[in-house]
Amino acid sequence: MSKFNMRLSMFKSFIKLTGGDYLPQLSSLGSNHLFLALCLIFISLGKNERAVAQQLNFGLNQKQPFEEIPHSEYSFQTSSRKTKKPVAGKLVALSNREYQLNEGWELLEGYKVRELQTSVHAPMLNTSDWYGATVPGTVLTTLVEQGVYPDPYWGLNNLLIPDTLCRMDWWYRNVFTIPQNKHGNRPKLIFNGINYRAEVWLNGKLLGNIDGAFCRGIFDISSIAKVGEANVLAVRVIPPSNPGIPHESCRAGIGPNGGVLCLDGPTFISSEGWDWNPATRDRNTGIWQDVRIVYANELELTDSQIITDLPLPDTTKVSFLIHTKVYNASTQLQDAKLHVQIGNVKAVHPFKIGAKEYKEIHLTPKQCKEL
Known part of the structure; x- marks a missing residue:
């Protein structure tokens, strides 16, 4: 089913529940105009009709009755916990200054960690x-x-997996060695994505927090990391604040539109469960993107972007637009140069940056003719 037909089907159900006679007009609209029309209709609804719309948008307030839960003539599969194979923490080099930490991770429920006799x-x-x-x-x-x-x-x-997984915190742990690196003297620990919140600890020191499934956690660990020795990384991961109550089956009819999980963001909204998608029991909680160690120096480039500007229909030439951020970790004003090389194109852009300053640089062909 296309996005348009899926959206139209949802909106038809909405209109049917609210008692409005808008279907002929809605069926002729495009997807974006359809969404706008629904918003305008919602504004015009009465109190009772808004209550129906509220339920559609924010989901169930209690579990579904047993008779609405899916049933099958087949039995469930059984599971048996595997014997744990100890895996040592290991950094895998991605470049001469960047490493990936995917091996050696361990996981435990938060309440069990709090019962431990040892830290x-x-x-x-x-x-x-x-x-x-x-x-x-x-x-x-x-x-x-x-x-x-x-x-x-x-x-x-999926019905065998408890929904409590998204209603407790979890601890990830890794013990690994950070190597010496001749290309940088400031190791950084980078989390590219944790759902939903996290506390990050290294060698017993709180590095900071991450808040949001799409927020990177970037921590300077140069004063805490033990280079050439074992380091203990512990991460407390906390699920979304609004996990909601799953809509388990279309036996009950068309399901709510994602539920209250939308309050934490739209991207994982369907993991609460719709009529077309059973609930994901942990609501995608965890370290869902990779973890890295990156070495930097006093001056560091981050979030660099190169945009090619092709003046169509002319394909005989192209311009480059460059955007990047520079951080000066030192305590002194720095005279610096940004060196750019794209194939045979080379350019140099001089600039000054103050102590502990973040600076955004935007280069266009007007500022840098080589581009």
Whole structure:
């Protein structure tokens, strides 16, 4: 089903519930105009009609009755927890100054961590009861791969997985060695994505927090990291604040439009469960993007972007637009040069940057004729 037809189907159900006679007009509109029309109709609704719309938009306020839950003549699959295979933490080089930390991760429920007799930050902590974690991945990814729960994509196995997974915190842990690097003297720890919130600790020191599934966590660990020695990385991951109550089945009719999980952001909204999608029990909680160690120096480039400007229909020439950020980690004003090389195109842009300053640089052909 196309996005337009899916949206039209949802809106028809909405109009039917609200008692309005708008279907002929709505069917002739494009997708974007259809959405605008719905918004205008919603504004014009009475109090009772708005209550119906509220339920559609914000989901269930109690679990569905048993008779509305899916049933099958086939039995569920069984699961058996796998024997844990210890895997040492390991950094894999991606370049001469960047490493990826995907191996050696372990995972445990937050309430079990709080019951430990030894600190989660202790290098010699006994982690035999922890799960061998998959990173990048979600909590449920780990629990399925470790045999705690069966494959949720098979039959109705998903009903065996408790919804409590998205209503507790979890701890990830890794012990790894940070190598010396001749190309940089300031190691940074970078999380490219954690859902939904996190506290990040290294060697017992709180580095900071991450808030939002699409916010990177970037931490300067130059004063905390033990280069050439074992480092203990511990990350407390907290699920979305509004996990909602899953809509389990279309046996009850068309489901709510994602529910209250939309309050935490639209991207993972369907993981709460719609009529067409069973609930993802952990709501995609976990370290769902990769973790890296990157070495930098006093001057550092970040978030660089190169845009090619092709003056169509002319294809005989092209211009480049360059956007980047520069950070000066030193305590002194720096005279610096930005060197650009794109194939045979070379350019140099001099600039000054103050101590501890972030500076945005935007280069166009007017400022730099080589581009």
